[in-house]
Amino acid sequence: MTTASRVSKTFTPVYHAKKRKSKLIAKRGVAFSPRRHNRKPTPRTPWTGPAARLRKHPVQQGFQRTPLSRKFDPESSKMVLHQFDYIFAIGTIFAFLDAWNIGANDVANSWTTSVSSRSISYIQAMVLGSILEFAGAVGVGARVADTIRTKVVDVDQFEENPALLMVGMMCAILGSSLWLTFCTKVGLTVSTTHSIMGGVIGMGVALVGVNGITWADFSKGDISSGVVSVFLAWIIAPGLSAAFAIIIFLVTKYAVLLRSKPVLRGLMLVPVYFGITAALLVMLIVWKGGSINVNWMTNAQIAGIVVGAGAAWAILVAIFLVPWLYRIVVKDDWQLRWYHIALGPLLLRRPEPPIQPEGAKGGIRDFYEGHLTKEQMEELLTAERVRDEENTANEAKTASDAVSDNVRSDNDQPEGANAPADNFPQEKKIVGPKPEGPWYNSAVLFWYFKWLFLRGVDQDIVNLQHKRTFLSGDLAAIHSHVPHYDNKAEYLYTFVQIMTACTASFTHGANDVANAIAPYATIYQIWQSGALKGSKSEVPIWILCFGGAGIALGIWTYGYNIMKVLGNRLTLHSPSRGFAMELGAACTIILATRLKLPVSTTQCIAGATVGVGLCSGTWRSINWRVVTWIYMGWIVTLPVAALISGCICGIIINAPRWGYKGY
Template sequence: MVLTQYTYVFAIGTFFALLDAYNNGANDVANAWATSVSSRSVSYRQAMVLGTVFEMLGAITVGARTAETIKNGIIPNSAFGGNASVQMLAFTCALAAASSWVMWCTRHSAHVSSTYSLISAVAGVGVATVGASKVQWGWNKGKGLGAIFAGLGMAPIISAGFAATIFMLIKVVVHMRKRPVRWAVYTSPLFFLIAGTICTLSIVYKGSPKLGLSKKPAWYIAAVTLGVGGGLFLLSAIFFVPFLHAKTVKKDYTVKWWMIFMGPLLFKRPAPADANLAKVPNYAVVQEDQDERLSIRSPDSVMDYDANKIETGDEPVTTPTEKDEKKLAVAEATQPTYKERMADAESKLHAKLRKKRGPLGWAMRTLHNNPIGAGQIYELHNLRILAKRIPAMIVCGALYGLHFDIHAAQSGIAGTPEGARMQRVYAHAEKFPNEVEHTYSFIQIITACTASFAHGANDIGNSVGPWAVIYSAWHTGSASAASAPVPIWQLVVLSATISIGLITYGYNIMKVMGNKITYHSPSRGCSMEMGAAITVLVFSQFSLPVSTSMCITGATVGVGLCNGTLKAVNFQRVGLLLLSWIATIPIAGTLGGVIMGLFLNAPHFAPK
């Protein structure tokens, strides 16, 4: 029996479920891919495509397990006393509170955990609805709040341990060798084996109930898992290793991407005489062009730059005069503020975008050439301008993130405390040969896809769990129907919405993550992503929702500490992240409880 009188509640719940999924993509998924983009292993656009594919694959095949915990592990169905309308309203308020809080934080580039936002909101709603005694505060067979919040402390530490172990293995096997390039090439199939095994194991072992794979015998699970992992190992050894050998060892710049299918024949392919002149990409984090270095400089950087010109003979040696000292003092006093520098950098980016051809260039020029005029928005001339601006605003919202300069935003603004802090962090991180990093840039694509798969498997439950409860209560008219399995179509819809959030707004979080914590490079990045992916999948196997953001942050700190000094990690940024995680729990919980309390005590929803 469909509760037609509460269709509007279902519609509102659906809206906030989609908004929560969108925020999840713009916040947590962006954080997961920030490592790959920061390491320059993939471009932002490539990350969008790969992220979409593997997010949906992980959500559809494995994501139903954590959804069950969100649905039934915190507030038991029996607590609603069969009142489906109150159950619908409860999870609608939880989604509204969590999505609103995460949206506000994302808008202000404050990184929070969407997982713990929703869990806290559900707990707050539960207190307002059925009382604190009915909320599952304990372990509850691994599905209560005690088990979930245990991951708040365990997940970052476990992830840091996994990531540090993997990176130290790379250091011992590759970076510390006399010929690290060859070692990097010939050990690369190992990471294909690890990635393929983890992904396959998570699908086959306790996979989606719809696939029925959890009922297979142990020998079947072992055979399929090792078969896929071993198959990827052999394929990479046959095709990928010769391709990498030609590019990094022989330095054959004539090798094209399609030649990977030549396999072992590339070993015999003669390299051109000038092969040693071939260069691989530069994976240094800070890459500023001449205009950027000269346009925004502190007094110290000005003096260093001038001193360098004198040493190289580009500038005659002159004795500083009193007039010059006064000019420098005036320059120091008139330095622009951090916000002014950020605004100046943003205006330069917009100026570049306005010169582009295509839809985005048109939209940026339209917005620039048609500012809102004097008076109120409902003035006739402003309505005409608004008619031109709205289509351009839609185009900008869809395409702006694909053209955002993530690397420029991450490197800090020269001459500010943040810029100086980043320089100190980068200076204490050991740099490895670009040929070695180039090898791991290919491997990082695999590990990034594995991390994205793990995120889809875990975080889809944040949105689909409450939405499944709302839908089942509305569609059947029974509160007990919430225990039914999550329909596949709901997983598909929300995983697609997560991908839209990543594509259109993920840059806003990505620009403050990655290199803002420690120095990134492909060999480091693949260790971070693999450590985080293993942790997320382990928690997912036990039906425990865990924050992907916390896992990748813990992995980043773990790898940063492998430099052998605390100075290689920006603990100020880590402290701010930790503060935002802790603050999320009471804020989201209180917000959800207050909203639910207000609506629950309205006459229409008063329980009998």
């Protein structure tokens, strides 16, 4: 029986007279041509990779292309590759683990500076981060993603064996998620984009060979294609971010912070800062917002929207926020709360505030609390040296003398030091100590419930960052090289810093969620239809929710482990410095998105932090141990993820099976 006679039993052809060339159209909407199906198939170039031997495998029926009637008729046959349900199940588990690691490892970059500078508490940052990451992923996440997002393997090579790509993507997700889990545990901040790229490279080498990998492709002027983009990102992302952040901070430093009246100058520039920041962040959302399509708009229209949004936001800030800030920083109105911002100009008619009682909430916190200047550090070291000499001279010590040797009195500290560098004020714990009693006691059960859901956000990041480890070194000495600016002037930058972090978190969820769900969407598409639909994979809304939930859960439960490695451990943070770091990283992402430059948010924020640290102090104000640790993570990510993925994929496709002798 010929192919045409077999298929004719399934399809009833109907002649279509309106077409120039006569065609036969199936009742189910599938085009059919007897001439096309009766002719001999065009010979294809044989594969040269290790997967070529799968064609000879007697039990490899699942890897062959599905019959025509099933392949192109998804309405009549759903989930056609049920023999590979286990691949879909494994892919589901590890895709969620990959998304969880993106939240725990990558999302920390958006909020580290805000938390480290004390512009926002850690639990507030985690609440905002979880909501905005999920909203960005589901609201404007890409509905259509690249099948192989990093463009290092050509999907046409899997046209005859789409299920083989399904196996490869499962191995890529395995390699990426396992490596990210290890990095997140040891506190190694890495690029999740490069991690999934390494997984794809590993499975590509195992399936189609080394020659099937796109190592470099400059033919179309798109340097984001190919493995070479990773090496370019090591230079482009940190360098551009550092340059933008340095420019922003130097303008802030010499226009506001070093002036005779920095608070008043800062108040005058607050609307300008907010307007420029809003315009840049609108550009970031438009150009890097996943499913947001602006191709129908002209450049003039886009520019008008960006400028209009920035101007409108600046006007709103001038009307409502500036009067509120004036009452806080100039009048010391400690009774004001954030919801009083809505009163706007009416706040200027408030009476003078009373003297703030001891222990009352409100007012401006000291952003440099616990950090010593260079002069204070020298005085403290001198006092310790003199005390040690006196103790050595006295052979007989009383008990009180021994206690005074180990405990520093307040009189020994230099004037202006708020606390020793290793003794920061402790934040109040939410979970608290475990109550006494059996495990089934209601109080104990409630404590377990709080520990399970709130332990991840019940962390004191600033204190964790100052714990001495092999990476931290002498942080007190490093921070002493950074000058301290007016505390009230620093307060002016807290809101614009939080706004920048919120927008960066939203756009990160919209764009980088594809690192986890794009390979998973490919697995789902092939498992559902048995076919490979080109270089793009449709992403259902439930997969976006799936990935967004994983990212939100990751930042909520384990984001602190990466955040404690960055921030103040890299250089001293304050609101003005953190604002410059975040806006510099955002500018780099905007430019890179427009020019199609391969950058990572991890590398952008790291470069911006080093740049601001250098121009706010000296080269001694940077912890170069942490910089080396970060760069090491970038360098080893791609080869390690590729090795894990390639080994797993090679073992699977070359494993012995019943009825097959592989020797």
